[in-house]
Amino acid sequence: MKAVIRKTCGALSCAVLLAVAPLAHAEWPDKVIRIVVPFAAGGSTDLVARKLAEGLGERLHANVIVENRPGAGGTVGTEYVARQPADGYTMLMGSVSTHGSAPCIYSRLPYDPVKDFTPLTVIATIPNVMSVNRSVPAANLKEFVALLKKEPEKYSFASNGQGTSNHLAAELFKSTAGVSMVHVPYRGSGPALIDLVGGQVNMMMDVVMTSYPYIKDGKIRALAVTSPQRSPMLPDVPTVAESGYPGYEAMVWFGMFAPANMPEALRARLTEGLVQTLHAAPMKTYLEQQGAQVSDVAGPAFSAMVKDEIAKWCQVAKKANIHLD
Numbered sequence: 482m483k484a485v486i487r488k489t490c491g492a493l494s495c496a497v498l499l500a501v502a503p504l505a506h507a508e509w510p511d512k513v514i515r516i517v518v519p520f521a522a523g524g525s526t527d528l529v530a531r532k533l534a535e536g537l538g539e540r541l542h543a544n545v546i547v548e549n550r551p552g553a554g555g556t557v558g559t560e561y562v563a564r565q566p567a568d569g570y571t572m573l574m575g576s577v578s579t580h581g582s583a584p585c586i587y588s589r590l591p592y593d594p595v596k597d598f599t600p601l602t603v604i605a606t607i608p609n610v611m612s613v614n615r616s617v618p619a620a621n622l623k624e625f626v627a628l629l630k631k632e633p634e635k636y637s638f639a640s641n642g643q644g645t646s647n648h649l650a651a652e653l654f655k656s657t658a659g660v661s662m663v664h665v666p667y668r669g670s671g672p673a674l675i676d677l678v679g680g681q682v683n684m685m686m687d688v689v690m691t692s693y694p695y696i697k698d699g700k701i702r703a704l705a706v707t708s709p710q711r712s713p714m715l716p717d718v719p720t721v722a723e724s725g726y727p728g729y730e731a732m733v734w735f736g737m738f739a740p741a742n743m744p745e746a747l748r749a750r751l752t753e754g755l756v757q758t759l760h761a762a763p764m765k766t767y768l769e770q771q772g773a774q775v776s777d778v779a780g781p782a783f784s785a786m787v788k789d790e791i792a793k794w795c796q797v798a799k800k801a802n803i804h805l806d
Contacts, residue, residue, distance in 0.1 A: 488554070507778040509569050509747060510592035516737075518574045519558025521551045524669075525771075529593060529604060529735055530574040531671040531768050547574075554644065554805070555579045563597035569751055572601070575738045577646045581790035586644035586797040586805050594791065595708060599722035599743040601752045603776035604735040604759065605768050609650050609686040610693075610715060612701040617683050622629030622705045622724040625684070629660035637663040639682040640674040644805050647686045649794055650707060650731035652801040654686070657726050676703055688733050689714050689772035707731040714772040736783060752779055 499551040517804075518530045538545035550558030555578050562573035573579075577637045592598075611622070617636070618626035627635055639650035643666045655662060663680050667673035670691050677685045678700045685692075689712050694703045696715065705721045706712045709730055721729040737755055739748065756763055759775050768775055778786055798804070 499540070499623055509750075510541055512570060512668060514538075514541070514543050514545045514569050516545065516574055517562050517567060517571065518547055518549050519551060519555035519561075519579060520549070525607075526574055526735060527577055529768070529771075529773070530630065530742075532740075532764060533574075533604065533758060538756055540756050540758050540761075541790050554587075554642070556587065557581055560591040561582075562738065563592040563740060563788060565740050567599060567747075568739040569648050569739070569743070569747045572751075573598070573603070573738040575736050577732070577734050577794075578785050580736070580738070582646055582649050582733075582794045582798065583793050585795035586803050588804060588806055592683050594787060595784070597741050599735040599739040599748055600780070600787060601748065601776055602741055602755050602759070602779035604731045604737060604755075605773040606708075606734045606776055607688045607690060607771070608706045608712050608771045609647055609691050609731055609733060610649070610696070610706045610718065611654070611684065611686050611704045611721070612677065612692055612696060612711070613684045613704060614677055614680045614682070615700070616680055619703070619704065620702075622719070622721065625704055626658050626660060626725075629658075629662060633661040634663060634767055636683040637665050638690055639677055639685040641670050641673060642666050642668060644803050645673070645796070646731075647688075649797050649801075650686045651684075652729055652803070653797045654721065654726075654729065656800055657729050657795065674701075686731070686802060692723045693772060712772055713769070713794060721730045736787075746797055748780075 516530050516534050518527045520526050534545040550561055559573060559579045562571055565571040584590055584594050613619060619628055638651050670687050673685055674695060675680050678695060693714055696703045703718045704716055705724050706715060706718055707721055707730060709758050711720060756779060766773050
């Protein structure tokens with residue numbers, strides 16, 4: 482290459498050319514980094530992504546923006562990221578919905594949650610809380626289960642929609658406890674919680690961060706949380722496991738994914754930036770205030786977690802006969 486250059490330019494011009502040549506490929510990042518959220522703006526995934534984008538942008542000295550691409554339970558935006566180049570400029574704020582339950586309920590999922598992505602790191606985990614309307618005569622989970630067994634099909638539970646993570650969490654509980662309830666799907670947690678408060682439905686499993694204000698104000702009664710340990714936001718509320726159902730767990734999680742086949746050096750640098758941002762005080766404090774816990778699961782461990790989640794929720798969906806076309 483140098484020999485060719487010498488034949489086509491003088492000594493001075495060659496020196497300039499050789500000095501500038503390495504700058505033709507500027508170091509990453511040299512343009513905007515996008516975090517695609519496959520849900521509408523204003524939801525929990527979107528809010529966490531925007532806070533994360535601020536900290537990550539400062540750490541990488543780059544412009545990091547959030548781009549919402551909602552539709553079909555998160556599968557539209559997820560497929561979009563799967564088709565992008567693995568150059569570090571497009572990431573997905575995935576979740577238990579896009580990479581845990583979606584492969585189990587959609588007969589024609591437009592992406593492979595394992596093969597089409599490079600798992601970077603889990604962002605945070607959030608427990609659901611099982612809450613009932615104040616008129617339900619049950620002060621704890623044991624009493625609620627007794628009601629369900631005494632009068633099968635009398636009680637109903639709300640969800641954010643058919644096949645959503647909190648729908649599956651409730652189905653897992655039904656199967657674990659051996660009880661029956663009527664499922665009432667809504668379009669999101671907002672209207673579902675309003676009807677839970679109003680008594681149109683009897684029970685709902687919902688993330689702590691959105692149910693907490695209603696619990697705090699005494700509008701609904703919390704019976705149990707779905708995490709292995711109690712939630713710091715609800716320290717007096719026992720877990721489902723300690724209420725008589727050991728091993729029960731149904732966590733909501735957010736995780737950052739890149740398209741498949743990302744170069745290892747780039748993956749490592751991007752993951753490092755994300756992890757450092759997550760453990761910095763501003764982000765960690767924000768997540769804890771929302772009832773979320775920062776996760777240390779990254780790289781291969783995250784990949785293994787995704788496979789485990791798919792296996793778990795597919796078993797639940799199959800048993801409950803949940804499928805979407």
